[in-house]
Amino acid sequence: MPEATDAARTVMMTVDDDPAVSRAVARDLRRRYGSDHRVVRAESGASALETLRELKLRGAPVAVILADYRMPQMNGIEFLEEALDLYPGARRVLLTAYADTDAAIDAINVVDLDHYLLKPWEPPEEKLYPVVDDLLESWRATDGLAVDTTKVVGHRWSARSSQIREFLARNQVPYRWYSSEEPEGMRLLAAAGLDPRHLPLVVPPDGTVLAEPEERDLAAHVGLSTTPAADFYDLVIVGGGPAGLGAAVYGASEGLRTVLVEREATGGQAGQSSRIENYLGFPDGVSGAQLTDRARRQATKFGAELLTACKVTGLEVNGAARTLRFADGSSISAQAVILAMGVSYRQLDVPGVAELTGRGVYYGSALTAAAACQGQEVFIVGGANSAGQAAMFLARRARKVTLLVRASELAASMSFYLLQRVEDSPTICVRTDTVVEAAHGREHLEGLTLRNRVTGHSEAVDAQWMYVFIGAEPLTDWLDGTLLRDPRGFVLTGPDLSADGRPPAGWVLDRSPYHLETSVPGVFAAGDVRAESAKRVASAVGEGAMAVMLAHRYLEQS
Incomplete structure (x- = not known):
């Protein structure tokens, strides 16, 4: 006993x-x-x-x-x-x-x-x-914090409810979910005096009633920092993925007054990964959430300031200062800036998908919705590592996981170790040469139309869950007219700024741009947002550290 x-x-x-x-x-x-x-x-x-x-x-x-x-x-x-x-x-x-x-x-x-x-x-x-x-x-x-739990009332097939749950989960804010159709959920709605049409309802520990809240307002009420403590810093980092967190750790540990601003949640796409197995120093693998949590705590330990739900809309050069404009009209300035925004999931542009996103169609792992897949069939669109990792994770609960792969084989896009695990899993089925033609459903996803690219044959299948991993694209439109980007929107740096090796037009310094420096002196890019980067977690962390070293060099010469 x-x-x-x-x-x-x-x-x-x-x-x-x-x-x-x-x-x-x-x-x-x-x-x-x-x-x-x-x-x-x-x-x-x-x-x-x-x-x-x-x-x-x-x-x-x-x-x-x-x-x-x-x-x-x-x-x-x-x-x-x-x-x-x-x-x-x-x-x-x-x-x-x-x-x-x-x-x-x-x-x-x-x-x-x-x-x-x-x-x-x-x-x-x-x-x-x-x-x-x-x-x-x-x-x-995380779990040991003695805090009251935030309550979230929503509907299973409400897209906004899904977004709020993902926001809280990715920022590691403890919350309890109540369906608007269960007794406790109804009681909370009644107590708040809200109509079920105005979902989700969020009640943070301070008891404030938040109906259909925006992320910035929600973040402020659940204890996340959204406002900078100062107006001017040595270093501002835009983006909280592996590159941004790596830069925050090294910047703060080097004594720079460092602030990191993130649009949604730290971790980026890597933070949503169910398992990263090829990252140096973790032979047994590590989940994206675990890696993000450790990096975030490490950065704050050194004194870095982390801001959440801050959408950057513009970059300005004001003499020696580099000023970032936010969507709410506020701004922040620094001597140097590191752009580490990563990339966003590419949207699946077929009929029905946009209307059903968050209601059976999800981009990324959407771990908060994964528990509801118990005993059901799940479709995953994509054939790279992120799709394979999601398939392995969801196969633990789902009755069947079907990978829909546009290419004729997986070997060209998926790491060998992961490909072997996918092929050995009895609950994972791989359909190559297959694309989604349409998604169907009223309140939520009910079915898909699939087409074989080789035979041209189309078929309708029943489906309630579809996760999409079809590549990524940078969200850099706000930099238009400020610094140089390639045709796909990725930020150009160093030797990629010009074909003949000369400094780019408008360059005012008597030296060439550093390796990770953009066409604006003192503004650097690291990780997936940078053109020609390796698009791997380890390389992103390394570039974040390297960008800090180059920013130091820039500051010493300014």
């Missing part, structure tokens, strides 16, 4: 069917964390689940769960999968022998494993405590 616990303290749980190992893990955890946490141990998955249910009823927080892989009746992966339903925010660690490493890696895609530890873990000061320290810090920064 598991040991008794005190519901008033944060719990760390260890589960192992070997009593000696169970006691050893608990002993090492108590030695380091016993003064602040209650360490609970169990010797079977069943008894551990019983304890977790009791803790849930008492309202006790559970921060970390460590489970042995090889347990009879219920192994560690099966136990963690069930524990996920009780405590989705708890950080999950699998204890495993070296021979079971493959099973631990596979568990990443089953239970969103945070880490696995090889036995033995001695000395714990080197192999156990650093891992648990990092997991506890991550838990405290």
Whole structure:
């Protein structure tokens, strides 16, 4: 039987069917964390689940769960999968022998494993405590915060409701969802005095009633920063994807007064990825949300200021200052600017899709809607890595996932490791040479018309869920007339600014532009928004760091 616990303290749980190992893990955890946490141990998955249910009823927080892989009746992966339903925010660690490493890696895609530890873990000061320290810090920064939960009332097939949920989820704002058709949702609407036609309703912790709120107003009420603390900075970064966050970390750590402004949510497209497996330093993979959370906390630790729901509409050169104009009429200035806006998902331009977006048709992973796909068929349009990662993620819950690929094969657009996993998945079906001709439905997506590009044959299929990954395009129209871009809208930098190697027209300095510098001195571009960039997470982070180094050089010479 598991040991008794005190519901008033944060719990760390260890589960192992070997009593000696169970006691050893608990002993090492108590030695380091016993003064602040209650360490609970169990010797079977069943008894551990019983304890977790009791803790849930008492309202006790559970921060970390460590489970042995090889347990009879219920192994560690099966136990963690069930524990996920009780405590989705708890950080999950699998204890495993070296021979079971493959099973631990596979568990990443089953239970969103945070880490696995090889036995033995001695000395714990080197192999156990650093891992648990990092997991506890991550838990405290998100699930461990003692805050009231924001309430959202909406309709399952409301596009605006979907947008609000995605905004909150991507900014890691805790919220609880209520359908407008369930009793509690109706009660909240009545209490707010709102008609169900004015959805979504958002009630933040301060009790303010927000009907169909705009992101900027919503952000201000749920604790996100939307207004800069100063009028002038050393460095302004536009965009909070991997390149922008990388620049914020390096800019702030180098002592520059740094502010990052983001239109929607930090992380960019990478932040919506269910699993990034080829990023240096994460051999077991990392979700986009986890990577974003760590980068955001790292940037703020160094003193960077992060602003959300700030739409930049213009860039001006005012002497030595570079001024950014916002949609609300305000502005901010700096000595140097790094453009790291990334790219936006390309829209699927076929009949019916625009009207049904957010109501069964989604761009990107749309993780808030993924839970509703349980036991149903899901269609994914696209054949690159983002589509493959989404397919692997959705295949955990959906009855069937069908990849609709325009090309004749996947090998040209999808990484080899991911292609193998897609092909090995029993619930993923790949249809090549296939395009979507139309989407059908009234209140929500009900069907698709698909066409084979080779035979020309069209067919109608029933569908309620479609996720679109057909490439991306930069949102740089607001830079028109200010700096040079290529025909597709990507920002030109350094040697790409002119064919003959000469400085671009209007260049006023007696040197050539630096490698990541645009046609405006002191304005740099990094990551996916830059023409000829590698379009990878690692390269975007590297370019963000490099842009800071070049900005430093520019500031020293100004």
